[in-house]
Amino acid sequence: MSPAMSDQEQIFQYWRDLAEEHIPKMGFHLAERPPVDIEFTDLNYTVPTGKNSSKLILRSVSGYFKSGELTAILGPSGAGKSTLLNVLAGYRGGDGTGSILINGVPRDARYFRKLSRYIMQEDVHQDGLTVFESMKYSADLKLGASVGEQQKLDMISDILELLRLKKCKATTTNRLSGGEKKRLSIALELVNNPAVIFLDEPTTGLDDLSSAQCLNLLKSLARGGRTVICSIHTPSAKLFALFDNVYIVAEGQCVFQGLGEDIVPFLAQNGLPCPKHFNPADFIIEVSSGEYGYHNDKLVNAIENGRCKRWNRKPPPKDFTRQNSEREFHQLRKQPDYGCSTWDQFILLSKRMLSQQWRDINNVVLKLVMHVVVGLVVGGMFFQIGNDASKTLFNFGFCYVSMIVFMYIPMLPALVWFPMEVQLIKREHFNRWYNLNSYFMALTVSRLIQQLLCSVIYISIVYYMTNQPQEWGRVVKFSIIMVLIAIASDAFGLAISSRLDIINGCFVGPAISVPLMLLGCYSFGIGSNEIPLWVFISMQFSYLRFGIEGIVSAIYGEGRPAMVCPVEEIYCHYKTPTLLLEELGMEKANWYIAATLVFFYFILFKVISFVVLRQRLRRARSTGIIWMVGRFIKRYFNVATH
Numbered sequence: 001m002s003p004a005m006s007d008q009e010q011i012f013q014y015w016r017d018l019a020e021e022h023i024p025k026m027g028f029h030l031a032e033r034p035p036v037d038i039e040f041t042d043l044n045y046t047v048p049t050g051k052n053s054s055k056l057i058l059r060s061v062s063g064y065f066k067s068g069e070l071t072a073i074l075g076p077s078g079a080g081k082s083t084l085l086n087v088l089a090g091y092r093g094g095d096g097t098g099s100i101l102i103n104g105v106p107r108d109a110r111y112f113r114k115l116s117r118y119i120m121q122e123d124v125h126q127d128g129l130t131v132f133e134s135m136k137y138s139a140d141l142k143l144g145a146s147v148g149e150q151q152k153l154d155m156i157s158d159i160l161e162l163l164r165l166k167k168c169k170a171t172t173t174n175r176l177s178g179g180e181k182k183r184l185s186i187a188l189e190l191v192n193n194p195a196v197i198f199l200d201e202p203t204t205g206l207d208d209l210s211s212a213q214c215l216n217l218l219k220s221l222a223r224g225g226r227t228v229i230c231s232i233h234t235p236s237a238k239l240f241a242l243f244d245n246v247y248i249v250a251e252g253q254c255v256f257q258g259l260g261e262d263i264v265p266f267l268a269q270n271g272l273p274c275p276k277h278f279n280p281a282d283f284i285i286e287v288s289s290g291e292y293g294y295h296n297d298k299l300v301n302a303i304e305n306g307r308c309k310r311w312n313r314k315p316p317p318k319d320f321t322r323q324n325s326e327r328e329f330h331q332l333r334k335q336p337d338y339g340c341s342t343w344d345q346f347i348l349l350s351k352r353m354l355s356q357q358w359r360d361i362n363n364v365v366l367k368l369v370m371h372v373v374v375g376l377v378v379g380g381m382f383f384q385i386g387n388d389a390s391k392t393l394f395n396f397g398f399c400y401v402s403m404i405v406f407m408y409i410p411m412l413p414a415l416v417w418f419p420m421e422v423q424l425i426k427r428e429h430f431n432r433w434y435n436l437n438s439y440f441m442a443l444t445v446s447r448l449i450q451q452l453l454c455s456v457i458y459i460s461i462v463y464y465m466t467n468q469p470q471e472w473g474r475v476v477k478f479s480i481i482m483v484l485i486a487i488a489s490d491a492f493g494l495a496i497s498s499r500l501d502i503i504n505g506c507f508v509g510p511a512i513s514v515p516l517m518l519l520g521c522y523s524f525g526i527g528s529n530e531i532p533l534w535v536f537i538s539m540q541f542s543y544l545r546f547g548i549e550g551i552v553s554a555i556y557g558e559g560r561p562a563m564v565c566p567v568e569e570i571y572c573h574y575k576t577p578t579l580l581l582e583e584l585g586m587e588k589a590n591w592y593i594a595a596t597l598v599f600f601y602f603i604l605f606k607v608i609s610f611v612v613l614r615q616r617l618r619r620a621r622s623t624g625i626i627w628m629v630g631r632f633i634k635r636y637f638n639v640a641t642h
């Protein structure tokens with residue numbers, strides 16, 4: 001060590017030399033990348049906080065993040081680190097202003113997303129898949145058929161080796177430790193060798209050793225010519241020495257940008273000497289938090305809110321030329337948005353969803369057993385009444401109960417499961433794994449298979465036990481309408497939960513079902529002529545109305561002959577099915593129309609959840625009706641906060 005070095009510089013040098021020995025070497029398949037430098041100027045970002053109010057989170061910040069460097073965005077809690085990262089990655093951009101240049105050219109969000117990856121703070125992974133399978137799906141989706149099978153396997157092996165995940169290759173993702181989950185998040189995004197990697201707090205929840213290993217890995221990725229930018233909470237001196245560039249944010253403004261070891265002279269120049277043996281990262285964060293009085297304006301001015309490059313004195317890596325980068329940019333523009341076609345994505349996603357569903361064997365068994373038990377209970381309660389003319393109204397009760405069973409059983413799991421799934425979709429879709437069309441098609445198909453199986457089990461039990469008409473036509477029609485109700489209810493649950501979180505969704509879903517059920521049965525006992533016009537119009541919005549019409553038509557419609565009146569009964573009022581249909585207000589009900597309308601609602605709910613999800617993934621603030629409905633519910637009926 002040079003004797004001319006200050007104490008802090010010597011400490012820095014010591015940690016840096018030590019870290020150098022631990023930086024892993026890149027595998028063959030993570031070849032070096034041409035440089036992608038990011039420069040931003042006068043970036044402002046505002047979020048709405050109320051009807052007429054907003055909050056300015058980023059205030060005219062500027063900065064320069066070079067390729068080949070590991071950059072840390074540091075700052076006190078709430079300073080705006082994650083927001084800056086989100087805006088730079090393009091994850092949020094709704095109400096932002098300012099310029100972002102990529103290699104000196106204004107960022108085109110669409111192309112930029114092809115060369116960057118964003119690793120979010122939450123390590124949510126696809127349950128039920130092993131580490132290797134997750135990597136394989138990632139490779140198949142992102143690289144498609146353009147890369148041979150053996151090449152993909154070699155690449156996966158390289159990445160798993162680099163991230164020390166080889167030993168847990170066969171472990172399912174839900175059994176991984178926190179550090180392993182974090183490394184898997186990084187591994188999944190390394191598959192197509194991105195040039196820019198954003199990471200939101202990659203060391204949160206990790207112990208010192210795992211944090212060091214994680215940052216060493218990021219450093220090695222940066223060495224390969226990538227631009228690696230992460231937000232991070234106060235790192236130890238040892239970790240801090242790993243960063244090539246640090247960007248400190250306080251109150252949405254930049255208070256320092258440059259080499260970590262230059263923080264000490266920078267602060268000293270501004271009359272804030274860092275105590276000896278004090279971690280400069282801790283000190284500047286304490287200063288910007290106001291521990292030693294208010295100095296932020298002075299620091300922001302000194303660093304020109306990020307415009308000053310004086311402290312960013314590290315030369316850019318030599319090996320990469322801008323020419324290469326421009327060539328790569330040009331090629332990127334020609335590349336399709338996704339690694340494989342919509343059809344291939346659909347096949348891969350369906351395969352993934354189906355294997356996840358069937359591997360969660362406890363859930364499959366629970367669903368099947370539940371349908372058997374409910375079937376036996378309903379069948380037992382309405383035992384052998386289907387052809388008994390003295391129990392016709394009671395049998396109508398069976399039809400109604402079956403419809404409610406097929407509404408609640410598919411809807412409630414969708415309300416609970418989908419908000420969690422949305423977090424995964426956000427990550428995978430943002431990082432260009434697949435488009436939403438193929439995801440939705442795969443989701444629909446994969447859920448349909450289990451629903452069909454469960455429906456067949458329930459229907460076989462109840463239809464036989466309750467002695468409904470043993471005519472094939474009626475059996476088929478009853479089964480079809482029941483399955484349609486089930487899939488429409490599942491789609492209804494997904495439509496709600498694609499906008500709301502679990503708590504609000506579980507409140508709103510059943511609450512909306514109540515009027516739908518009431519509208520479904522409104523005319524019972526009064527006949528169709530007595531229905532007020534406004535109720536009649538409202539009834540058209542209840543898919544359950546068409547559901548019950550379909551069930552009743554299948555059982556009693558189309559000229560069913562008179563039922564058997566038991567000898568012990570003197571008089572059976574509803575012996576003739578047409579009389580029952582009149583009293584129910586369903587004399588004009590037609591099974592084909594009812595089935596078509598339930599199917600129409602299924603499609604409508606699917607379209608709603610698709611549009612809502614697309615809007616959420618785009619992260620654009622719109623004034624659309626769905627956004628407003630979501631805001632309204634969150635604002636005035638948010639049971640999650642009460």
Ligand SMILES: Nc1ncnc2c1ncn2[C@@H]1O[C@H](COP(=O)(O)OP(=O)(O)OP(=O)(O)O)[C@@H](O)[C@H]1O
Nearest residue numbers: 047048049055057076077078079080081082083084
């Ligand atoms: N949608 C929003 N509505 C209102 N305020 C918001 C919103 N998003 C962020 N903020 C506020 O903006 C500020 C910066 O948030 P951000 O998450 O970027 O901070 P951070 O520096 O990453 O904090 P931490 O280190 O605690 O994660 C915080 O005060 C936060 O409350």
